[in-house]
Amino acid sequence: KQEVTQIPAALSVPEGENLVLNCSFTDSAIYNLQWFRQDPGKGLTSLLLIQSSQREQTSGRLNASLDKSSGRSTLYIAASQPGDSATYLCAVNNSGYALNFGKGTSLLVTP
Amino acid sequence: DAGVIQSPRHEVTEMGQEVTLRCKPISGHDYLFWYRQTMMRGLELLIYFNNNVPIDDSGMPEDRFSAKMPNASFSTLKIQPSEPRDSAVYFCASSLGTVYNEQFFGPGTRLTVL
Numbered sequence: 001k002q003e004v005t006q007i008p009a010a011l012s013v014p015e016g017e018n019l020v021l022n023c024s025f026t027d028s029a030i031y032n033l034q035w036f037r038q039d040p041g042k043g044l045t046s047l048l049l050i051q052s053s054q055r056e057q058t059s060g061r062l063n064a065s066l067d068k069s070s071g072r073s074t075l076y077i078a079a080s081q082p083g084d085s086a087t088y089l090c091a092v093n094n095s096g097y098a099l100n101f102g103k104g105t106s107l108l109v110t111p
Numbered sequence: 112d113a114g115v116i117q118s119p120r121h122e123v124t125e126m127g128q129e130v131t132l133r134c135k136p137i138s139g140h141d142y143l144f145w146y147r148q149t150m151m152r153g154l155e156l157l158i159y160f161n162n163n164v165p166i167d168d169s170g171m172p173e174d175r176f177s178a179k180m181p182n183a184s185f186s187t188l189k190i191q192p193s194e195p196r197d198s199a200v201y202f203c204a205s206s207l208g209t210v211y212n213e214q215f216f217g218p219g220t221r222l223t224v225l
Contacts, residue, residue, distance in 0.1 A: 036216075042218060044202065093210070
């Protein structure tokens with residue numbers, strides 16, 4: 001069974017810092033990996049989708065990388081802002097339909 | 112597009128009552144997923160449909176849970192009878208195809224069973 005782990009569980013940084021969120025998974029036979037953002041009491045917003053054949057994806061200040069062989073992905077956030085405060089979830093698709101989610105990293109960016 | 116729509120957003124009920132959660136997927140999407148989020152277990156897939164047909168319900172916790180998709184624009188998740196341990200946030204998601212496409216999530220229904 002695919003196990004997805006996100007480290008750290010919580011992170012607090014001052015505004016303006018660059019930061020990295022980590023995601024690891026045990027089964028490297030994946031189709032793709034998706035990063036989501038979840039604000040308190042809200043749904044999940046898709047940030048980036050990386051196919052298994054890709055190494056990275058970029059959207060604005062966000063950059064996600066994928067190293068399938070080592071079972072790892074990172075989400076890089078440049079020049080963090082208070083509005084980036086949220087929980088970030090990593091989800092792996094290795095069955096063709098179901099997403100296996102990590103428990104998330106709770107990020108707080110302080111002004 | 113309005114995105115995935117779920118109703119109600121919040122539901123408080125008493126143990127033993129029937130609960131029905133509703134979902135309208137993004138128009139044109141042929142896959143619909145129901146997930147449940149709890150503090151202990153995180154997000155877990157309950158069931159998914161392809162072209163209105165249930166494909167895998169192995170994540171449905173008990174016979175008290177049932178899901179239907181009578182047409183391409185509507186799905187329900189029903190719990191009967193409800194129990195306090197069913198308290199969670201239930202998300203509906205949809206996608207166009209599965210393997211290579213993103214899943215888009217609704218805002219969720221926060222269910223509290225007293």
